Amino acid sequence: MHIRNIHRYGYDFPKLVTAHPALADHLVNTPTGSISIDFSRAESILEFNTALLKHHYDVRYWKLPANTLYPPIPGRADYIHHISDLVGKGIKTGLDIGCGASAIYPILGNAIYDYKMVGSDVDADSIASAKDNTLKNPAIEIRLQKDRSNILEGIILEGEKYDFTMCNPPFFSSQEETDKVNQKKQRKLATYEERRNFSGMSHELWCNGGEALFVKRMIKESVNFKDQVEWFTSLISKKQHVAKLEKQAKKLNAEVQIIPMQTGNKESRILAWRFSKETTA
DSSP states (O other): OOOOOOOOOOOOOHHHHHOGGGGGGGGETTSOOOEEEOTHHHHHHHHHHHHHHHHHHHOOOOOOOOOSSOHHHHHHHHHHHHHHHOEEEEEEEEEEEEETTTHHHHHHHHHHHHOOEEEEEOOOOHHHHHHTTTOTTOOOOOOOOTTTTOSSSTTTOTTTTEEEEEEEEOBBBBHHHHHHHHHHHHHHHTTTOOSSSSOOOHHHBOTTTTTHHHHHHHHHHHGGGGTTTEEEEEEEGGGGGGHHHHHHHHTEEEEEEEEEEEETTTTEEEEEEEOOOTTTO
16 A cells, blocks of 8 residues: 555544444454454445544545445545655646546545545546535535536636546446456455445446556547646556557557556556647647
């Protein structure tokens, strides 16, 4: 984890239960005698992350509808910390593309670094929940992307300036691929139930072409907003996608950085690109 990520030092479960008593029903004893939760159960993950938000970030209200994506807070915080390294100190303005029902990146960006944030999503129900979760935070605005063929167009408004955009794109190309990955995870967790240990609606988990095509579209569209955004960024879950996406960005005369990330045993990376203000499409 990032050096400034407070979750790298482990979890104080008694304090987390004090902050969020509902977590108590999800605690288990590990074979080594320590306290943890059952990470094969999505509902346990939800209560755990709710407790983290309350205890560490003073987020008093955070509700998610059933079957939406339950975002792991430590990994989400890591992305925010790497964004801070990229854009430097000071009050910044950011855009989270695909904020989902949780609006977790806008919430953490504001809670950790006092960023002003905009979150966008294509799903009206997710937008309603995201607005509910950020209702009392004037530093966060949630916008509906009405045209699914666009990513930035219609969200970045004329005259707006952003220090960064961020995105956790749909990883999978189909429901079949999602189910296959879930089966692999269940084998690793030594569970074989017909359920996912991660939740999420279809638009959160998959899209045609998966993350590679989604980010390629975003790179192409980003040229039109080069004068309004300093850094465009996206998580890339699959290492094999990096080279082609980096090539795509450089083909459009963008400066590119690849930022490695690791949370526990999970390796990922951030693709970041920006354009000289003289760059033309």
